[in-house]
Amino acid sequence: MTTLSPDVQSALAAQAIELPSWAFGNSGTRFRVFPTAGTPRDPFEKIADAAQVHRHTGLAPSIALHIPWDRVADYGALRRHAEDLGVTLGTINSNTFQDEDYKFGALTHHDDRIRQKAVDHHFACIDVMDATGSRDLKIWLAEGSNYPGQNDMRSRQDRLHDSLRRIYERLSDRQRLVLEYKFFEPAFYHTDVPDWGTSYVQVAALGDRAMVCLDTGHHAPGTNIEFIVMQLLRLGRLGSFDFNSRFYADDDLIVGAADPFQLFRILVEVIRGGALNNPEVAFMLDQCHNIEAKIPGQIRSVLNVQEMTARALLVDREALAAAQRSNDVLTANGILMDAFHTDVRPALAAWRESRGLPADPLAAYAASGYQQSIEADRVGGAQAGWGA
Ligand code: PSV
Ligand code: MN
Secondary structure: OOOOOOHHHHHHHHOOOEHHHHHOOEEEOOOOOOOOOOOOHHHHHHHHHHHHHHHHHOOOEEEOOOOOOOOOOOOOHHHHHHHOOOOOOEEEEEEOOHHHHHHHHHOOOOHHHHHHHHHHHHHHHHHHHHHHHOEEEEEEOOOOEEOOOOHHHHHHHHHHHHHHHHHHOOOOOEEEEEEEEOOOOOOEEEEOOOHHHHHHHHHHOOOOOEEEEEEOOOOOOOOOHHHHHHHHOOOOOOOEEEEOOOOOOOOOOOOOOOOOOHHHHEEEEHOOOOOOOOOOEEEEEEEOOOOHHHHHHHHHHHHHHHHHHHHHOOOOOHHHHHHHOOOOOHHHHHHHHHHOOOOOHHHHHHHHOHHHHHHHHHHHHHHOOOOHHHHOOOOOOOOEOOOO
C-alpha cells in the first residue's frame, strides 16, 4: 500500500473545501426539476445537511450562501446555527440573473435605474457578509447579448468597471470581491465577463482585494485550465475555485467525475503555485445534484478533490525539475503520470481512521440514519430550489 509521508498528511489535514448551499436544494435542467424526499425547506436545513458532509469527511468546514436564495430574517441566528453544527458561513454569492429588470443586463445596463438596483443588491450582500462574518463577495454576471449588433460591447465594459468600483469601495478592509467568468450562457453571442483575461482586467483595475474566480465548468472544451490556474497564481489574482465537472457545457456535475486527470493537473499547479491551504485561495464546489442523492453527492465530491490532491502531492518535484532541465521529455511526463496512477484510496482510508474519521465516509453517512430522519421529518413546506 502506498504510504502518505508526514508532509503529505499535514497538507491533507489542513485541506478545506467550501460547499454551496444550493447543492442541497432541488435543481434540474430547463426540462424538469425532480423533487427529492428530505430536501431542505430553508437555509437552516441546508446548513444542517452541509454539516453532515463535514462530519463524515472533516473536509468541508464552511458553506457558501446565495442571495436571495438564502435570505433569512436574522443572519446572526443563521451564523449561530452553523457554528452550533461545527461549520461556518463562507462566500456570499450575489444574484442578478433572476429578476425581470435584468433581462438586458444588470451591472452593465445602460439604464441607470437598473444598474443602480444591481449595485444596491451587492450593497445588501455586503450587509449580509457583515452579519455572517463572510470574507468574500462572489459575483457572476449573466450578462451579454444574443445577436451581433444588439449591444455596444465596449460601453458595457466601461459601465461594468464603474459598477464594480462602487461595490468594491463599499467593502471593508477584510472583505474581498471575487469576479467569476463564464464563456457563454445565458447569453449566446457575447458575454460581458467571458474569460479569465476579462475578469483579470476588471479586478486589477479595482485594487488588491479584487480577485478572479475560476469555475472549472466555464471553459470551452479542450481549454488548458491548469495553465490559467498557473497564470492567475503567478499574478496573485486567483481568489477562488468553483469546482465541478463538465462533459458539454456548464454541467455542474460532481468534480472529478468527468475528467479526474484534469482535476489532478489543476491540483499539481495549485501546489506548484503555493495555493494549497493558502487562505488567499478559496476552494469551493459549485454543483447541482439533479438526479443523484445530494448529501452523498457532496461527500463524493470532496473526497474526489482530496484523492486528487493526495496524488498531486506525490509528484516527485525534484526529479521532475531535473528531468525538465535536461529536456528529458518522457521521464518528466512519466513522473507526473506515476503520481496520477498511484492508488491512494487505501492509504487515505487508513489515514482518515487514524484521525477519528470514518474510513469510508459514504458508508458512514448511509449507516448514520440521517437520510431516513430528514425524509421522515421534512414533510410539508416548500422544498428549496433555485429561487427559494
Ligand atoms: C453560474 O453558472 C454559476 O457558476 C455561478 O457561480 C452562480 O453563482 C452559480 O453558478 C449558481 O447558479
Ligand atoms: Mn460557479
